[in-house]
Amino acid sequence: MATVDLHTQTDVHHDDHDHEHEHHGNFWTNYIFCQDHKIIAKQFLITGIFWALLGGMLSVLFRLQLGFPEANLEWLRPILGGWITADGKIDTEFYLSLVTMHGTIMVFFVLTAGLSGTFSNFLIPLQVGARDMASGFMNMLSYWFFFLSSVIMFTSLFLSTGPASGGWTIYPPLSALPQAIEGSGLGMTLWLVAMALFIVSSLLGGINYITTIINMRTKGMAFTKMPLTIWAFLFTAIIGVLSFPVLFSAALLLIFDRSFGTSFFLSDIYIGGEALPNQGGSPVLFQHLFWFLGHPEVYIVLLPALGLSSEIIATNSRKPIFGYKAMVGSMLFIAILSFVVWAHHMFVTGMNPFLGSIFTLLTLIIAVPSAVKIFNYVATLWKGNIIFTPAMLFSIGLVSFFLTGGITGIFLGNSAIDIQLHDTYFVVAHFHLVMGSASFFGMMAGVYHWFPKMFGRMMDYKLGQLHFWISFVGVYMVFFPMHYIGIAGFPRRYYSWTNFETFNSFADLNMLVSMAAILTMVAQFIFLFNFFYSIFRGKPAPANPWNSNSLEWTTPRNPQHGNWPGEIPTVYRWPYDYSKPGSKEDFIPQHIPYSETPESNLPHENELIKLEMGEGAIVVESKKH
Amino acid sequence: MTTDFKIVEEPKKPISMHPKKFALWLFIASVVMIFASLTSAYIVRQAEGNWLYFDLPAMFYTTSVVIILSSVSMQLAYWAAKKDQLSKVKNYIVITSILGIAFCVGQVLGWGELVASSVYLVGNPSGSFLYIITGLHAAHLISAIIFVIIVLIPTFRNKVHSGSLAQIEMCTTYWHFLGGLWLYLFVFLILNR
Numbered sequence: 068m069a070t071v072d073l074h075t076q077t078d079v080h081h082d083d084h085d086h087e088h089e090h091h092g093n094f095w096t097n098y099i100f101c102q103d104h105k106i107i108a109k110q111f112l113i114t115g116i117f118w119a120l121l122g123g124m125l126s127v128l129f130r131l132q133l134g135f136p137e138a139n140l141e142w143l144r145p146i147l148g149g150w151i152t153a154d155g156k157i158d159t160e161f162y163l164s165l166v167t168m169h170g171t172i173m174v175f176f177v178l179t180a181g182l183s184g185t186f187s188n189f190l191i192p193l194q195v196g197a198r199d200m201a202s203g204f205m206n207m208l209s210y211w212f213f214f215l216s217s218v219i220m221f222t223s224l225f226l227s228t229g230p231a232s233g234g235w236t237i238y239p240p241l242s243a244l245p246q247a248i249e250g251s252g253l254g255m256t257l258w259l260v261a262m263a264l265f266i267v268s269s270l271l272g273g274i275n276y277i278t279t280i281i282n283m284r285t286k287g288m289a290f291t292k293m294p295l296t297i298w299a300f301l302f303t304a305i306i307g308v309l310s311f312p313v314l315f316s317a318a319l320l321l322i323f324d325r326s327f328g329t330s331f332f333l334s335d336i337y338i339g340g341e342a343l344p345n346q347g348g349s350p351v352l353f354q355h356l357f358w359f360l361g362h363p364e365v366y367i368v369l370l371p372a373l374g375l376s377s378e379i380i381a382t383n384s385r386k387p388i389f390g391y392k393a394m395v396g397s398m399l400f401i402a403i404l405s406f407v408v409w410a411h412h413m414f415v416t417g418m419n420p421f422l423g424s425i426f427t428l429l430t431l432i433i434a435v436p437s438a439v440k441i442f443n444y445v446a447t448l449w450k451g452n453i454i455f456t457p458a459m460l461f462s463i464g465l466v467s468f469f470l471t472g473g474i475t476g477i478f479l480g481n482s483a484i485d486i487q488l489h490d491t492y493f494v495v496a497h498f499h500l501v502m503g504s505a506s507f508f509g510m511m512a513g514v515y516h517w518f519p520k521m522f523g524r525m526m527d528y529k530l531g532q533l534h535f536w537i538s539f540v541g542v543y544m545v546f547f548p549m550h551y552i553g554i555a556g557f558p559r560r561y562y563s564w565t566n567f568e569t570f571n572s573f574a575d576l577n578m579l580v581s582m583a584a585i586l587t588m589v590a591q592f593i594f595l596f597n598f599f600y601s602i603f604r605g606k607p608a609p610a611n612p613w614n615s616n617s618l619e620w621t622t623p624r625n626p627q628h629g630n631w632p633g634e635i636p637t638v639y640r641w642p643y644d645y646s647k648p649g650s651k652e653d654f655i656p657q658h659i660p661y662s663e664t665p666e667s668n669l670p671h672e673n674e675l676i677k678l679e680m681g682e683g684a685i686v687v688e689s690k691k692h
Numbered sequence: 693m694t695t696d697f698k699i700v701e702e703p704k705k706p707i708s709m710h711p712k713k714f715a716l717w718l719f720i721a722s723v724v725m726i727f728a729s730l731t732s733a734y735i736v737r738q739a740e741g742n743w744l745y746f747d748l749p750a751m752f753y754t755t756s757v758v759i760i761l762s763s764v765s766m767q768l769a770y771w772a773a774k775k776d777q778l779s780k781v782k783n784y785i786v787i788t789s790i791l792g793i794a795f796c797v798g799q800v801l802g803w804g805e806l807v808a809s810s811v812y813l814v815g816n817p818s819g820s821f822l823y824i825i826t827g828l829h830a831a832h833l834i835s836a837i838i839f840v841i842i843v844l845i846p847t848f849r850n851k852v853h854s855g856s857l858a859q860i861e862m863c864t865t866y867w868h869f870l871g872g873l874w875l876y877l878f879v880f881l882i883l884n885r
Contacts, residue, residue, distance in 0.1 A: 201711035274718040282711045308718055312725035316733065320824065329813060329820040331737075347742045347817050352733055359729065 100211075102203030103628040107210050108189035109521060112514070114217060115181020116595070119507075121221075122172035123588050129165045132157045134581020136563050136574075150229075162562045163232040164250050168224065170235030171258070173503065175265055176220070178368040180213050182510045183269075183307075186371055187276045187300040189517065193619035194294050194642075196285025196635045199628070201278040205271050212268035216261045223257035231258035234560065236361065239332035239353050243324045246338050255325070259318050266311045266318075273311075276304035285618070287638035292657065294617045294642045295388060298395050299374020302402040303367050309406070310363035317356035324348070351416050358409035365502050366405045370398060372509020373440060373469075376462035378642075379516050380444055382615045383459035384451025385653050387643035390443040397436030404433050414485040423482035430480035437473050441466060452646070452653070456613065457531025461512035464539045465505045471543075472501025475550065490560075493553025496546045504542045511538075514598070519612045523625040524605030530597040534590055541587030548576045616656045617642045639679065640672075716862050720869050723832060727873060730828070731880055734821045738884060744816035745885055748878075749805035755798035756878055762791035763871040766840075770864045776853045781860075785844050788867070792837040799830045822881065829874055836870050839863050 098106060128147075131140065139155035150161040157165075188206065192199055200206045223230040232250025233242035237258070245252040280301045284293075320331040324345075332353045333345035381388040388394060410418060410426040444466045453459070475497040478484050488494060511534075518526050552573050557564065564570030611620040621636050636658035644655040650667035661668050662676045737743075769784030803823065806812075811819040843863045846852050852860050 201715060205715070270719075270722055274715045274722075277718055278711045278715045282709055282714055308722050309725050312722045313729040316726050316729040319828070320733070323813075323820065323824065327813065329817070329824075330815075331733075331817055331820060349737055349740055352737055355736065356729060356733055 100207060102199070102207045104188045104192050104200050104203070104206060105521070105626065105628075105630075107206050108185050110210050111180060111184030111188060111213070112521075114214065115177050115185060115510075116598070118172050118176040118181060118217070120591070120595070122169050122177055123591060125165045125169040125172070127585055127588050128157065129162055129169070130581040130584040132162060132562065134578045134584075136565050149227075157562075159562045160232060160249055161229055163234075163248065163560065164229045164254070166560050167232045167234050167250070168230050171220070171231070174235060174364065174368065175262070176217060178503070178506045178510070179269065179364070180265070182371050182506060182513075183276075183300070183303055183367065184210070184213065184272060185510075186296070186375060186513050186517070187272065187304065189521065190296055190619065191276055191279050191300055192283070193520070193622065193626075193630060194297050194617050195280060195283060195288055196618050196638065197279060197283040198630055198635070200275050201283055202275055205275050209268050209271035209275065212264050212271065216264035216268060219257050219264065220261040223254050223261070226254050226257070228252045228254055230254040236354075236357055237321070238357075239321060239324065239350050240336055243321060243333055244336070244338070244343075259322055259325075262318055263315065266315050269307050269311055273304040273307040276300055277308065280304075285635045285638060291392075292638055292641045294374075295377035295391070295394055295398075296371075296374040296617075298398060299370045299377070302398050303370045303374075306363045306370075306402055306405060307367050310360045310367070313356055314360035317353060317360070320356070321353065351413070354413050354416060355409070358412045359406070361412065362409040363405040365498075366401055368502055368506045369469075369509075370401070372465060372506040372513075373398070375509050375513040375516070376444070376465045378615075378617065379458045379462045379512050380447050380466075381643050381645060382516075382613050383454045383456055383462075384448050385454070385645045386447055386451040387645055388443070389446035389449075390439070391641065391643065393439050394443055397439040400436040401433060404429065404436070408433065408480075411480050411482070411485070414482045415489045420482070427480055427482045431477060433480075434473070434477055437469070441470055441473075455532070456515065457526070457528065457535055458512045458516035458613075460532060460535040460539075461508045461515065464535065464542075465508040465512065467539075468500045468505040468508060468542070472497055472499075472505060476501060487556075488553060490558055491553040492549040492557045492559055495559050496549035496553060499549075500542075500546050504546070508538075511535075511594070516613065517619075518598075518601065518605075519608030520619055520622075520626075522602045522605070523608055524601050525608050525612065526601040526605060527597050530593055534593045534597065537590035537593070538587055541583050541590060544583035545580050545587060548580050552576060552580075611656075614652075614654045616644060616654050618657055621656065621658055639675075710858055712858065713862055713865070716865060720866070723869075723873070726828070727825070727877065730821070730825055731877070734825070734880075735884060737817055737821070742816070744811070744818045746806070746811045746818055746822065747809060748881055748885070749802040749809075751798050751802035751805055752878060755795050755802065756875065758791055758795045758798060759871045759874050762788050762795065763868050765791060766864050766867045770857075770860055773852050773857060773860050774854050778847075778850050778853060781852055782847050785840060785847050789837055789840045789844065792833060792840065792867075796830050796833060796837075799826055802826070818885075825877055825881070829870070829877055832873075833870050836863075836866050839866060 101107065101110075128143075131138065140151055140157060141155040143157075144151045147157075147161075150158045152158055188200070191197070220230075228249040230250060231237065231242070231254045232248055233255065237255070241247050242251050242255050245255075280293075280297055320329075323329040324331050324333055328344075330345035330348040332350050333343065333348040334350075336343040336345060377388055377394060408426060408430045410422065411430045414423055414426075448463070475493065479488055479494060479497055515526055515531055518524070555570075555573060557570055557573065565574075608624060610624060613620075618636060618638065622630050623632060637660075638657045639660045640655065640657055642657050644650075644667075646653045647655060647664075647667045650664060655664055655667065660676070660679045661672045662679050665673070668676075765784045765787040769781050769788060772778075772780035772784060803826070806819070806822070811822065813820055813823045840863055843852065843860050846856075846859070
């Protein structure tokens, strides 16, 4: 084995020789089929922004229907064509397509690929001190599978039968039978093909992230010295590698039911009085398989946002993160629990009440690590020298949404209360706050914070703050009233309530929600302008604009492929030495050895100086190869 | 290059495995999840009743032996590469790929036996599960055969030797995994008909 290891070592480090000479490629190798993690991250980000815009637009469309059911939408005909009925209303089946595609796009294409894809790719090599990902080629494939998946999903929007419309959870038999709804024809087929490619993309990405974090860390970057972002990406990737294959199984069986006549999920179905031949299937089985991915997916979406905000809150409070180990521990605990709570989405499928109470218990336990995290965020902010950068505002917004949305989770996780609240707007409000808006704000915080590193320029401060305040107020105006609407019993995914006397009462509240949704959507254009304007015309960024400790700020303003022009810095301390007593500056970056900071060292850190002396010998040693 | 590195607090590379081998293990973990989900779906569905009992084709016993033999030859190829016995590497790799193809052919013949005993893909879910599980395993085995063929090319250029083992080692790991996976699936199917 010794010989094997020797060779693999040289294999691993071959990049170190490469970086000496500049990479000159053409446009295609530099920007399109590029293997540099930073470019791939930007590709994910731009694609994610495109999808976010589209997903947001779809939501505005169905909010128009919900808030103004009497309005004449004839003016949308140039865009939507036949989807506007003769009397100027949105077509009822197209409405279902809208909610389905909004969910699919936001959950998978924006908050999974756009968030994890962007920031895992961008930050992992930069923050652990690696030249690039473990396999740049796999990383490139990951993006291009995602791109292909995006193209197919986007194409499905233009089918004459419409895109998939059985809900983003694609429950059979609705999604399995083209007779049930038009969208379950070709639209659903394209949905499944796109998602299969998406799964391949996220597995390629996730495997790369885990491998890079575990095997490619720079000297001294022990697990206990990793920024919380990296911990979050690690757990996210592990959850993804374990849960996406299960969605693949579910999709595979569904494909066979749809196209090859098997009966995994179909049984005893009569259409127009005619019995279908399918016998012996179980639609609840699909829900088990789907939610075994679906619930971990919530944390795939949320954990990266929590990681980003941990870093941003510590930096901008100028304080060490409160309870570093508790933060890591709670993320680990959340990651484990995410696999054993899936059936709380299925309380009303007729499951054994005893099983229901077990899943209730397991679900409510998630409140513990979540509360630890919120407590730690608040304790980090407490008495800090807070700097309200746009990134910081969005991170605080995330904490706020995580709390308000999390509290309603305690209601919904209860199998008895869920009978009343299941599939109402209460659920919609809950997950849009805790998962949708919180993750979205985490993503925005990340963009504002790492924009200088991505593009070498600063985004406009004032526009960022304006974007935050309108979005923050807007999100609460959208989702707070929904709790009331939900408790009143309004079911989600309904086209219209005016047919029911009971549900006539909240028309004004729905109108408010719709107006707030449009306002929030409009505010995103402030961001878009700020983002694209700053890429080209923004103020040039200083090397370390936020006085941050982690390794990415030790790279040049526009890092080339390979990230560091010289040797990769060695890490001597954790990334949260902010406002250390005795220190001249209020931050000490990770690559500063303790021997250079005698004035601020704690007694046990002075002990470590001796070890750093030994470290010098190693540096000489490692220069040989 | 970490020979005289004795500092406990600041290790150079706390865990340093070949990244691609590590990635292969992660890929294996995701394949495990696919089959874990399918076999648990199988159990859940079976517990609901209306389950057609089937006999496993006799051919599956033969293919199980074939896949064990292919694992043995793959391992011998790896050992030969480690000892720089290049001609043996070629022979064993060729034997492994032939046995792999034989396994896939055997699975198809086994499906023929199933059809002869009126177990179809379309019909009672018990048969559907049987075809999907064995078919998906065969699909993975085909990917492994492609992997072996990719290893085969440098073998004939005498590039697989004790100095460059990573590729053949990964191939061996994946091959053994798929062999073990088949044995698990086979025993699972025998026990849960």
